[in-house]
Amino acid sequence: MPTKKIVLAYSGGLDTSVAIPWLRERYTADVIALTLDVGQERDLSAVRQKALKSGAAKAMVVDAKQEFAQEFVWPALQAGAIYEGVYPLATALARPLIARHQVRVALAEGAYAVAHGCTGKGNDQVRFDVSTIALAPQLEVIAPARLWGMSRDEEKEYARARGIPVPESAGRTYSVDENLWGRSIEGEDLEDPWGEPPEAAFAWTRPVDKTPEKPIYLEIEFRNGVPIALNGEEMEGVALVLHLNRVAGECGVGRVDHVENRLVGIKSREVYEAPAATVLHAAHRALETLTLSKEQVRLKDLLAQQYADLVYNGLWFTALREDLNAFVQSTQRFVSGAVRVRLHRGACVVAGRKSPHALYQMALATYGAGDQFDHRAAEGFIKVYGLPVRTQTQVQLGPKTK
Numbered sequence: 322m323p324t325k326k327i328v329l330a331y332s333g334g335l336d337t338s339v340a341i342p343w344l345r346e347r348y349t350a351d352v353i354a355l356t357l358d359v360g361q362e363r364d365l366s367a368v369r370q371k372a373l374k375s376g377a378a379k380a381m382v383v384d385a386k387q388e389f390a391q392e393f394v395w396p397a398l399q400a401g402a403i404y405e406g407v408y409p410l411a412t413a414l415a416r417p418l419i420a421r422h423q424v425r426v427a428l429a430e431g432a433y434a435v436a437h438g439c440t441g442k443g444n445d446q447v448r449f450d451v452s453t454i455a456l457a458p459q460l461e462v463i464a465p466a467r468l469w470g471m472s473r474d475e476e477k478e479y480a481r482a483r484g485i486p487v488p489e490s491a492g493r494t495y496s497v498d499e500n501l502w503g504r505s506i507e508g509e510d511l512e513d514p515w516g517e518p519p520e521a522a523f524a525w526t527r528p529v530d531k532t533p534e535k536p537i538y539l540e541i542e543f544r545n546g547v548p549i550a551l552n553g554e555e556m557e558g559v560a561l562v563l564h565l566n567r568v569a570g571e572c573g574v575g576r577v578d579h580v581e582n583r584l585v586g587i588k589s590r591e592v593y594e595a596p597a598a599t600v601l602h603a604a605h606r607a608l609e610t611l612t613l614s615k616e617q618v619r620l621k622d623l624l625a626q627q628y629a630d631l632v633y634n635g636l637w638f639t640a641l642r643e644d645l646n647a648f649v650q651s652t653q654r655f656v657s658g659a660v661r662v663r664l665h666r667g668a669c670v671v672a673g674r675k676s677p678h679a680l681y682q683m684a685l686a687t688y689g690a691g692d693q694f695d696h697r698a699a700e701g702f703i704k705v706y707g708l709p710v711r712t713q714t715q716v717q718l719g720p721k722t723k
């Protein structure tokens with residue numbers, strides 16, 4: 322009988338490392354460890370070695386940074402997708418991509434199942450499972466951490482007994498997920514929503530009192546809602562985001578502290594660092610205020626919430642996502658131009674915006690010389706616009722004297 326194969330989404334952390342021998346022993350299967358480079362700051366060749374050391378039959382690292390930016394991050398940016406008004410969805414956006422790669426490998430290698438390290442309390446299990454259902458419903462999904470019922474200490478014991486290196490960190494060990502669109506931090510002392518996140522939770526952003534005294538100005542150029550240049554220099558998307566993470570992070574921009582509504586009904590305290598996402602969302606929105614009609618912006622705002630919920634809730638590979646995306650893409654036809662932002666002391670403020678497609682017309686807006694607005698026409702407009710108010714006052718409400 323040929324060996325059964327399972328493709329595990331492998332991060333190099335304790336959970337997925339323990340999952341390797343656990344899957345092997347319980348399912349008598351070969352475990353193929355798959356790690357995606359989505360811009361996390363980790364030595365991925367060491368991660369690959371650790372997978373093999375933990376007992377994987379094969380370990381692969383795939384550079385998916387560009388794919389992540391093009392197919393997941395930009396559409397979310399264009400949509401203005403920010404969950405509950407604060408979370409730019411870094412973790413949520415990478416899950417369907419990882420699932421897609423797992424499915425590809427599973428089909429190529431003849432595996433019968435995919436596996437991931439998520440617990441039964443989070444959103445990520447839903448994102449992995451539902452993405453796999455959408456892409457390859459014939460595959461089984463195994464979530465060892467949902468099944469094994471081990472405590473953190475038992476996991477460490479299990480790992481040690483199998484020669485898997487266990488990090489003996491003295492202090493707090495937060496649960497951290499990273500990719501180029503942001504860093505998600507949970508657990509330990511962050512679980513008390515009254516307690517302020519300690520500096521130890523942050524890695525990409527400086528505390529405000531350690532930021533530069535002088536503001537930094539950046540000019541970001543967009544084409545069809547996608548950033549293409551920084552300070553006049555064309556840049557490839559991934560490099561642009563990584564650069565922005567550094568520059569804005571140094572100014573303390575992009576920290577988020579949020580009590581969040583998970584899909585599984587739990588409220589949880591989540592801390593995020595998303596410097597580039599914060600800057601790009603602010604800049605992108607500023608450009609839209611200049612280039613979209615009032616009604617386009619209004620509808621887009623409504624759909625942005627729906628879009629964010631859908632991403633958060635693991636429904637990336639659905640018809641609804643495609644339909645929303647089609648609308649969003651159409652709105653981006655004229656979202657080209659430049660935005661100038663000022664980064665200072667933890668804040669990102671839009672300082673200026675310009676576009677060859679701007680609907681803002683100086684000749685109409687100005688109070689100075691060159692005003693071309695027909696002031697007299699306003700009289701007729703108000704006569705008609707105010708007509709229902711006049712009627713209702715006469716018939717029902719009477720004139721209001723105070």
Ligand code: ARG
Nearest residue numbers: 412413444496497498505507
């Ligand atoms: N709350 C975020 C989400 O559901 C992040 C989850 C993963 N975070 C982590 N630290 N492992 O998208």
